[in-house]
Amino acid sequence: MISLKNIKKYFHKGSVNEVFALNDINLEIGEGEFVTVIGSNGAGKSTLLNCIAGSFLPDSGSITINNCDVTAWPEYKRAKFISRVFQDPLLGTCPSATIQQNMALAIRRGMSRGLAPGVKTKDKPFFREQLKHLGLGLEDRVMDIVGLLSGGQRQALTMLMATMVRPEVLLLDEHIAALDPKTANQILSLTRDIVAEQNLTTLMITHNMKHAIAFGSRLIMLHQGRIILDVRGEEKMQLTVKDLLAQFYRSQGEELANDSLLLG
């Protein structure tokens, strides 16, 4: 379970460039909940995930994960609980190492870091079996250098590596945005399967409103650092892209209304 209480995050506080990226976020995400996150550019989506992951500390508020207060924990310490996948397929893997060397690294998540690990013979069948699940034929290429893989193959491997040791929290920041539509759909199905199989507590940022509706058990919309929509269950299933667009324009309209108040 993730609990965010009164989270505020400024960038460039006190300067002319001041941005109030998270404006008093309160959010409770239950064990196994799969939350899709939408909002316009600059709404604070990545900042929200970065705050949970500990990429930086919030200016105020508290964060607990499974009842453990991690507010002051640095990113590397939270990495025991949290796996992340980003838009850029290059970020999740080591390009100069082989597929099985990458997997050997992933399986050590949360353990003490020693020298670069060798691939243990006893782990090899497990790696092959995991790769087979992807349906991309990578199980026959375990000795290939990851840098040779396509973006989609690499992102599939990244998803696998992020979840080989079950994380308490899975954070996906537009992880299919850089892929062609067909590959994006494959990675999305893979995501759905992995999240369901392991009952992972997940936040997935997407720009695709259809995906935001079709995937996950809950949907939140951010605008100017605030949560302006939070729906789940039946209500979420009834949502349409039109509803979301209407909500979106309403939020923009409020902005205009505020401006006109100011000008008036």
Ligand SMILES: Nc1ncnc2c1ncn2[C@@H]1O[C@H](COP(=O)(O)OP(=O)(O)O)[C@@H](O)[C@H]1O
């Ligand atoms: N590291 C940073 N330094 C300065 N400003 C930042 C930083 N990260 C995000 N911001 C600003 O915070 C706001 C929210 O950004 P972000 O969370 O990346 O938006 P989103 O992911 O919803 O597009 C934006 O105005 C952005 O410019």
Ligand SMILES: [Mg+2]
């Ligand atoms: Mg972002």
